[in-house]
Amino acid sequence: MSVLLRREVVAELVKERKPDLLVLSGLGSSTWDLAAAGDTDQNFYFIGAMGMTVPTALGLALAREENRVLVITGDGDMLMSLGILATIGTQKPSNLAIAVLDNGIYGETGGQETATSGGTNLEMVAKGAGIENASTAITKEDLANAQQEIISGTGPVFINIRVAKEDLPLIMPPIDGITVTHRFRKSLIGKP
Amino acid sequence: MNWPAEIFKVFKEQNITCVCHVPDAGHLQLLQMCEQDENIKVVTLTTEEEGVGLVSGAWLGGEKGALLMQSSGVGNTINALALPVTCKMPFVTVVSMRGEWGEFIPWQVPMGQGTPKVFEAMGVTNFRANNAEEVYETTDAAVKFAFNTRKPVSVLLSQRLIGAKQFEEN
Numbered sequence: 001m002s003v004l005l006r007r008e009v010v011a012e013l014v015k016e017r018k019p020d021l022l023v024l025s026g027l028g029s030s031t032w033d034l035a036a037a038g039d040t041d042q043n044f045y046f047i048g049a050m051g052m053t054v055p056t057a058l059g060l061a062l063a064r065e066e067n068r069v070l071v072i073t074g075d076g077d078m079l080m081s082l083g084i085l086a087t088i089g090t091q092k093p094s095n096l097a098i099a100v101l102d103n104g105i106y107g108e109t110g111g112q113e114t115a116t117s118g119g120t121n122l123e124m125v126a127k128g129a130g131i132e133n134a135s136t137a138i139t140k141e142d143l144a145n146a147q148q149e150i151i152s153g154t155g156p157v158f159i160n161i162r163v164a165k166e167d168l169p170l171i172m173p174p175i176d177g178i179t180v181t182h183r184f185r186k187s188l189i190g191k192p
Numbered sequence: 193m194n195w196p197a198e199i200f201k202v203f204k205e206q207n208i209t210c211v212c213h214v215p216d217a218g219h220l221q222l223l224q225m226c227e228q229d230e231n232i233k234v235v236t237l238t239t240e241e242e243g244v245g246l247v248s249g250a251w252l253g254g255e256k257g258a259l260l261m262q263s264s265g266v267g268n269t270i271n272a273l274a275l276p277v278t279c280k281m282p283f284v285t286v287v288s289m290r291g292e293w294g295e296f297i298p299w300q301v302p303m304g305q306g307t308p309k310v311f312e313a314m315g316v317t318n319f320r321a322n323n324a325e326e327v328y329e330t331t332d333a334a335v336k337f338a339f340n341t342r343k344p345v346s347v348l349l350s351q352r353l354i355g356a357k358q359f360e361e362n
Contacts, residue, residue, distance in 0.1 A: 044252060046275075048274050048275075048278065049245075049271060049272055049274040049275040049278070050271070051241065051271075051272070052241070052244065052245040052248070052272050052275050053245075054245070055241070055242040055243075055244070055245025055246055055249070055272075056245040056246070056248050056249035056252070056275065057245075057249060058235075058242075058245070058246055058249060059210065059212075059245060059246035059247060059248060059249025059250040059251075059252075059253070059257065060249035060250070060252050060253045061249075062210065062233055062235070062246075062249075062250065062253075063210065063249065063250045063252075063253030063254065063255035064253040064254075067253075081241075081242065081245075083237075083238030083239050083242065084238070084242050084245075086238050087235065087236070087237055087238055087242060090236070091235060177275075177278040177279035177280070178278075178279055178280045180279070181252065181279040181280065181281060184252055185251075185252060185254065188252070188253065188254060189253075189254035
């Protein structure tokens with residue numbers, strides 16, 4: 001049983017966030033976790049398009065070298081786009097960090113096991129894809145170290161965070177993608 | 193007429209600075225021009241749907257992008273297109289068509305024939321260039337349409353334009 005709880009982890013990752021931090025969350029639990037930690041204009045929430053969280057973060061990181069880009073997503077969403085880790089391992093954006101909340105299950109669909117409950121180790125996948133700054137966080141001490149890497153480590157940073165399997169209340173961010181897109185761009189570039 | 197240079201001209205005029213692709217021989221010259229331009233980032237993808245995310249992420253960051261792919265890759269992008277469609281983000285893809293004019297490999301036919309229908313079903317507006325003379329105005333119209341109305345567009349480069357001969361040479 002993991003000691004790390006996903007809502008506490010996400011709250012920790014975005015607490016006292018600097019103005020340059022842009023956060024993208026993957027569907028679905030990670031998006032509820034990020035909304036629970038506090039809604040801001042510089043969050044972009046996926047509630048669909050599974051597998052698109054990390055590719056979108058790469059496009060954003062390459063466009064905004066002056067910002068820090070953080071992905072918070074689940075093992076299911078990450079597993080759907082493993083190829084993007086090879087693309088990131090090639091591009092090596094220094095301002096991109098990926099935090100995977102790995103509970104080993106598809107939490108939104110009935111708790112079916114993901115490949116990380118089988119033989120897949122996401123830290124090893126990331127390293128094999130060319131992301132050298134990759135690690136796994138299991139304890140609170142690991143998480144404290146991981147947080148330092150996420151906020152200020154040389155990217156690309158990849159942290160696989162093992163979290164407990166939990167059934168948590170759904171905290172919905174703004175559901176309308178146009179609204180979220182417009183306010184994100186407005187906060188960043190001054191126009192929707 | 194050097195039609196890849198016409199597409200490149202539109203990219204420059206419209207300030208497209210993030211070009212991602214899964215390689216295709218039909219895009220070879222355009223890619224070389226993009227790679228030689230210091231203001232354009234070229235990102236090689238492992239699969240086409242990554243490009244939908246990359247272009248959307250670039251837009252979130254205030255930059256314009258385009259995805260280059262072959263028609264066989266279009267099927268990989270289908271659910272990813274929910275992102276630009278739902279969020280009303282402009283999206284430009286330039287597709288080298290296979291499986292139509294004079295195709296000789298049967299495996300290229302299903303997705304080539306399906307490409308316009310798949311895009312239409314997902315809310316992507318198709319623009320098509322059948323010959324070199326149409327390439328500039330078609331690409332220009334499509335890119336302006338995308339960024340002015342914030343809609344996804346495809347520029348379908350007909351196999352008649354690209355030619356089976358070029359494929360054999362490559």
